[in-house]
Amino acid sequence: MLPPDKAIWRPFTQHQTAACSLKVKSGRGTLLTLEDGRELIDAISSWWVNLHGHGHPKIAEAIYQQALKLEHVIFAGFSHDPAEELVKKLQPFLPSHLTRFFYSDNGSTAVEVALKMAYQTFWNRGEKRSTFVAFEGGYHGDTLGAVSVGARSLFNAPFEHLLFDVERVPYPATFFGDPSVEEKDEKALKAFKKIFLDKGSEIAAVIIEPLIQGVAGMRQARPQFLEQMEKIARQSGALLIFDEVMTGFGRTGTFLATDQSGCKPDFICLSKGITGGFLPLALTITTEDVFESFLSNEIGKAFHHGHSYTANPLGCAAAIASLELLKEKPYEKMEERINKEAEALVRHPLVKRARGLGGIFAFDLATEEKGYGSQVGNTYRELVEKEGVLIRPLGETVYVMPPYSISNKELQKVFHTLQGALASL
Ligand SMILES: *Cc1c(COP(=O)(O)O)cnc(C)c1O
16 A cells, blocks of 8 residues: 555645645644755745645634534535625625625635626626636636636646637736836736727627736736736626635735736635634635526426535534724735845846736746746756745746734745845756
8 A cells, every 4th residue: 555645646736746744733824844844935825725824723722612603514505604794704805796695615716706797797687698708827726617717837737638728918017117017007907908899789798807816926016917908808798707716805915916907896705714724614705687587487497516525513602703803904915025025035136027916026036947837947946945045936936925813034035035035046
């Protein structure tokens, strides 16, 4: 029999060439303790999920107390306090036109649900709209629908024939002091407009990561870009899906990225930060209009979609506890805190296209190699890890997205380490 560490097939891993996984024994605050006793500062919130640090006692306690009462129950025909309480607690944080909450359990399913709801809205109304518009570089998850609207790459090449066709538009991908930002916006909007001119009446929905595309390499777009895009989409009656799986829960400095624009999306997808990083949970939140299009005496017009762990009470309890901790709005201070520490780093000759928003900061390593296969990010990651900081570059893009609970001293160490490691590249 294989030893368990070999038997486990890991995500996004080429096992032939991958290094051994580091075994984590415990997490406390921003620190992860490894089996060999080393400590790492988690500068990426463990794949963007952790908000208040690891092992936060308030969230741990909330999960424990809920588990003693009710760990889980079927969510069709039944309800429970944690699911209702979480909606009540979330409402004041959200735009008031978003009134209907659909639970699932991860970011991909939150997106999948939005895509299916948007599509079925038109089907229910007897309108033929079957096209989605998405953005170059977009990432919306790993289930087939989510992959279809995401960027095509060598990662999903095997599935090409299984994916549905999508109209694609450039994403501006701007950065601090970008001299060509207006041009980029214009180019993207021109392409966007053309698609709507050609086939506006066939388009069901537009899906976008608002303000920042995560997986594509923390590529930014401005709020006015979102607003202009919305205007065009509205004229043809297409629905708007804002995938806030990464940007939600304060990552961009406001509770939602949507809050920085005047946009009124028809769907918002939330997951990652929702439980503070403790348990899998997701929400797809939509409007009265969309909800009403599913009301009928015909059973076939209902939304026939659900997961075994829909609205898991433990996840909801964790999310409620996490929202309590977010009441202080710790995310509002992140941008200033980060920019202060990043000042020296952004002037380094190996640092290109520095960018960031709220609690997210990124730059590209100024080397010849390009793209996801580039080794430079990996080399850099190893150098930084040796000094006690966990990062996970996206190709040559290096980013940090720490939990809001990171101390000033730890944040200083993160940026000091990033800078120091550049000298060894
Ligand atoms: C991570 C991510 C997803 C997918 O979420 P999973 O929980 O990993 O399935 C979808 N959209 C965006 C923007 C993400 O960053």
